[in-house]
Amino acid sequence: MISHTDIAYLARLSRLAMSDADLAVFMPQLQQILAYIEQLRALDTTGIEPTAHVLPLRNVTRADDVGASLPQAAALQSAPQVGDGFFCVPAVIE
Amino acid sequence: MAQYEAVIGLEVHVQLNTATKLFCRCRNHFGDPPNTNVCPVCLGLPGALPVVNQAAVAHAVKTGLLLNCTIAAFSKFDRKHYFYPDLPKAYQISQYDLPVCRAGWLEILLNEQPRRIGITRVHMEEDAGKLMHDEGGGGSVVDLNRTGTPLLEIVSEPELHSPDAAYAYLTTLKQLISYLGVSDCNMEEGSLRCDANVSVRPVGVTTLGTKVEIKNMNSFKGVHKALSYEIERQTKAVSAGQAIVQETRLFDTVQEKTVSMRSKEEAHDYRYFPDPDLAPMTFSAAQVEAVRATLPELPRARKERFAAQFALSDYDATLLTSERAMAEYFEATVQAGASGKAAANWIANNLLTALNAAHLTLAQCRITPAQLADMIALVESNAISSTNAKNDVFPVMFATGASPQAIVDEKGLRQVSDTTQIDAWVRAALEQNPAVMAALTSGKAKAAGTLVGAVMRLSQGKANPALVNARIAELTRAYLPPPPEPA
Structure with a gap:
């Protein structure tokens, strides 16, 4: 069973603000999802290779050739705050 | 009092010197104006898809072989999630349970004795951007040029037991990787970085003590100093019956001590999962042997x-x-x-x-x-x-x-080996040095040696020294008194 604490923790990890009303909506939904996972877990998967990728693709690589980058102005255009060519963010203090 | 020994494991990040980044074709280059080597992939813009740089993969395999690792037959990339302003996607593409290389070793010399240090794994991942803090207390600024730079993380087994051993491990690793030519290994430019895990335990005990992670060591000497400080700190604490707190400590390069980061102790929960945007990689034995054949003489x-x-x-x-x-x-x-x-x-x-x-x-x-x-x-x-x-x-x-x-x-430095010219210089030197002449006539043969300098000066250093010695010996013989008659 999923608890309030679990949801609050998940919300914090995802940086999502959740009101009690939100919790009331999402708790049952998450519980349904987890119940489904529980069903899957009941299957015996002994000897089955874990799936690393759903497509049968391997070794998709490219040559080490330089291509065009964005102009600085374009790179910064969607940022809420910029200065001197940098993205500006709230102070990060360890 | 019990004797304690240190147990050290090192995590070294090496930036690969490929022309482009790990998952996009932006230039992989240090020192450009901020946010000029960026594109939708490394900026984490929605819908952008990463494609692996094959040169970076080749470098990873080479490095693995250099470190005597097993190259995985099957390897994949995973997403490691955390929020930080230098990580635009809010996840780092790394490798979790199937790294390219595993279970190798590096031989170091410690007190002239060879010792093998186990390499747990070498995995590929992308670097984060660069975050700079305004000293004035304003905000922080971000340059994403470094974002997506290919990195190898080389993790050692906890088999180093002194700062000297850690230092030897790092210098050897740096030398070998430089030889391979896959990285510039420049600590000042950040192309080689090192974190250390260190704990202490009473000698003879085989279980590990509580470990502390040390970051922010920006030189090999810094690593040595940080480890020395930390080992002493932990030994004192444990000897006094205090418990070691599992934490991350930063090395203060000015005070030369480690200090607790005091960050909110929120357990890391990175929620790794395979990156669905990237296909897994496979390496056949033949491919691996082909790469091994390209390794340089070490x-x-x-x-x-x-x-x-x-x-x-x-x-x-x-x-x-x-x-x-x-x-x-x-x-x-x-x-x-x-x-x-x-x-x-x-x-x-x-x-x-x-x-x-x-x-x-x-x-x-x-x-x-x-x-x-x-x-x-x-x-x-x-x-x-x-x-x-x-x-x-x-x-x-x-x-x-x-x-x-x-x-x-x-x-006009061509050496003069012309005997006539050298003889002229020797005679001139003799005339300039009547004291030498007097010494010679009184039987002091060794006095002739002091003429060498004079001849070299007269010749402006161009006289052939061997010939000068020979000609001085020859020409001064005449001034020496005759040898005594045999009895």
Whole structure:
């Protein structure tokens, strides 16, 4: 069973603000999802290779050739705050 | 009191020197204006898809083989999630349970004894951007040029037991990776970074004590100092019956001590899962062997070959193979005709001193190996004296890149081996030094030796020293009293 604490923790990890009303909506939904996972877990998967990728693709690589980058102005255009060519963010203090 | 031993494991991040980033074609280059080597992929814009740089994969496999690792038959990329302003996607593409390389070892020399240090794994991941803090207390600024730079994380087993061992591990690792040519290994530019896990335990105990992670060590000496401090701190605490707190500590480079980060202790929950945007990688045994065949001759093998092939001392062979560029410079000089011994002497004694004094690397050196060989040939054929070569020819070559022949001709340094000319200088020197003459006539043969300097001055250093000695001996004999008659 999923608890309030679990949801609050998940919300914090995802940086999502959740009101009690939100919790009331999402708790049952998450519980349904987890119940489904529980069903899957009941299957015996002994000897089955874990799936690393759903497509049968391997070794998709490219040559080490330089291509065009964005102009600085374009790179910064969607940022809420910029200065001197940098993205500006709230102070990060360890 | 119980004796304690330290247990150290190192995590080294090495930036690969590919032309482009790990998952996009932006330039992988240090020092450009901020946010100019960025694109939708490394900015984490919605819908952008990463594609793996095959050169970075090749570098990872090479490094794994260098470190005697097993190369995975099957490897994949995973997403490691956390929020930080230098990580635009809010996840780092890394490798979790199936890294490219596993279970290797690195041999280090500790107190002259070889020791194998286990390598747990080498995995590929992308670097984060660069976050800079406004000292004035304003905000922070972000440059995403570094975002997506290919990194290898090399994780050692906790098998190092002293700061010296950690230092030896790091210098050896750096030397080998530099030899491989997959990274610049420049700690100042951040292309090589090191974190350490350290704990202490009573000698004889085999379980591990509580470990502390140390970050922010920006030089190998810094690692040594941080470990020394931390080992002493933990030993004192444990001896006094205190528990060690599992935490991350930063090395304060000014105070030379480690300090707790005091960050909110929120357990890391990275929620790794396979990156659905990237196909897994496979490596066949044949592919791995093909890469192994491209590995360069490594320092130790090269040192032994140099010592045997060129009759070099252990010291010279070690010095000349300490960097691949230097070993190649030496071999090119020999190939251009110099003897191994002469090339070794000139490189070890003159070239390296000059480079150090000028703060230059061998790559920036203006003297080509062929020019150095030519200069050595001029000395060995007695066309110039070794003194002139050292004082007048070599420094000009070093400063201008001019050929030794051109410098010798321009300065008129060609050594004089003409007996008539040398005899004239010897006579002139004798006339200028009546005291020597007097000493000679009173039977002091050794006095003739003081004429060498005078002759060299008269010849402006151009007289062939061997001939000068011979001619002085010959011409002064006449002044000596006759040997006593045999009885």
